[in-house]
Amino acid sequence: MNKKGKTITLYQKITYLSSCLTQKSIIMIIGIPKEIKNNENRVSLTPGGAKELIKRGHPVYVQHNAGINSGFDDEAYIAAGANILSTIEKVYEIAEMIVKVKEPIEPEYKLIKPNQVVFTYFHFASEKELTYAMIDSKAVCIAYETVEKEDRSLPLLIPMSEVAGRMAIQEGARFLERPQGGKGLLISGVPGVKPAKVLVLGGGVVGSNAAFLAAGMGADVVIADISLPRLRYLSEIMPHNVKTLYSSPHNIEEELPTTDLVIGAVLIPGAKAPHLITREMLKYLRKGSLMVDVAIDQGGCFETSHPTTHTDPQYVVDGIAHYCVANIPGAVPYTSTLALTNATFPYVVALANKGWEQACKEDKSLAKGLNIVKGKVTYPAVAETFGLKYEPIEL
Template sequence: MLVGVPKEIKNHEYRIGMTPSGVRELTSQGHQVMVQKDGGAGIGLSNEQYIAAGAQIIDTPEEIFAKADMIVKVKEPQPNECKMLRPGQLLFTYLHLAPDPEQTRLLVDSGAICIAYETVTDSKGALPLLAPMSEVAGRMSIQAGAHALEKAQGGNGTLLGGVPGVAPAKVTVIGGGVVGVNAARMALGMGADVTILDRSLPRLKELDELYGPGLKTLYSNTDNLANAVADSDLVVGAVLIPGAAAPHLVTREMLGTMKKGAVLVDVAIDQGGCFETSHATTHQEPTYEVDGIVHYCVANMPGGVARTSTFALTNATLPFAVSLANKGVRKALEEDTHLLNGLNVCKGKVTYEAVAHDLGYDYMPADQALSL
């Protein structure tokens, strides 16, 4: 198979879909890999390293999209990239389609076969290709929130861990999944007063046993959420409904109960955000204010630590990329139900039910779409 790895073009996005070691895995098994010139330069991966691993360096994305059987990326394709996809071509990347009707329409129109990292599952029902970036984003949410709390950044001037004789910041984490646990862990490590909310009592019990009394746990209902948000200096939104748009748990009205200069970090922004007042921002302009509350809603948060993120992501995605290359897309998907769960768009059909529901498309089961 001819695999193409284009350079990412989103604002301040320096990650790349494959490392030189990933290229070597594919080329050693008889596949060809094209990597766009300087695609990994932002994180210290040179063209020479890719060439040494067996890749061909290509000057333009147009040539990669025109020739490759499979495109491996990190972020969702931008409109001009979607228009370069062709019928039957395989796209393997993050998509986050539910809050993005334009991208969905363009992918449907392309006729391409589009597998989304974020909906591939494993035997435990977890999301193994989303987890590495969730770990990164959860940990980053605290350092980003701590920075945003500084007075010069518009925050209320609270040091996350306090100092002897001065209380630490109060941090609320909404959601006890991978993002939430990593956020809570970082906040605890920095000495903050941390509360985590979740709707799963078994999960809250597990977290209580893991972290002890240092981490406060609350069942997530309307009253508990409203009271925790009102009392917080920093709120991290870490809610995920796989493939679907995130629910708006923190309303505009609730901002009026918060401390002026408090900070909201919306890690769910890729799926539309879990705060009513959220809209996507970039690393160039990461924050904005609504009603005196600072919002940090960077849609590609792990891109801020692009080197760590690239290696963590490709550790997880490479076995699936190798399987797709070795077996071909149809056989690989038919033999792996968990990879099949990643199929979101196939030959003009929406094959992920939550996306079809949220965006008003007719849903076609993935196995049926593959047979078209």
């Protein structure tokens, strides 16, 4: 009998015990390597996150100094109960799940093992070599950027998009300065002198954050998008110095002659970004103008874009400066690490507790993060980009 005096049948007991066994967490070894992409200073797990995973029974192995540039030293991880390993090779060797910030780069390809779960930003559509390397690895590749909720929001892309959008304006303002090769403009202007004009292409999270910050600095802002409902919403919430514009080649060309700073903020989840500004269109911009391509992770939305680094962030084409750093939030790693791990941690816990298969069965948004699984391409946009066979994960 139970506490309320009701008889519990044998069937009910068996059902209850079966559910307990089914829900019991597995033990998963988690590896946190130090990011080796140029000037990538973020880390994928805070000491607090490590402590919570360890409390749930999951051993955590952190590479020496993985968090140092984000403000988290080895001692903090040790105090949380994590193990420190001296090399990246040792982390990949021991871990069943690798949690990263940025996509693996060439020195890491050979370290990834069959069936190993790799949870990070991948942006496969812009990296053919990476795509084929992960197919060959036979790993389970779950991409932050394609985890998608029913309302079409991208919960693991949003925090870094917020940072990148604001940083695009901060960096844009800096590179409009004459010592950085710019026009010598103060983005806000001063009484009696006009402010800079900023054109933001894309009204999503990146674009709206860029427009808000530019407006707050006093710039004259135009934000363009192809969604009229989105433009109506933006026109209601944006400050008075932000105007909305339907995005078309003609309308963009009309704006360029009076624009000082262009922010490329277009996103098609998991797919290559479209080129909204061609090389031919650069002639409409005045010399010394600057274009910041936040979409460079997905191939860039300017025809003349190619990835740059924080060490060497810009180059000039036809008199127009291009800033195309592929990991803009890496410049502010403390803020970015906390913002990112706030979003990723619940998914890390689910993957660790349940294993990737069960976690993805129970959470359709997480399942959409599955891009490459054991050599098979399971995300349609990636398959389409490279002409590969698409194999739905349900199969």
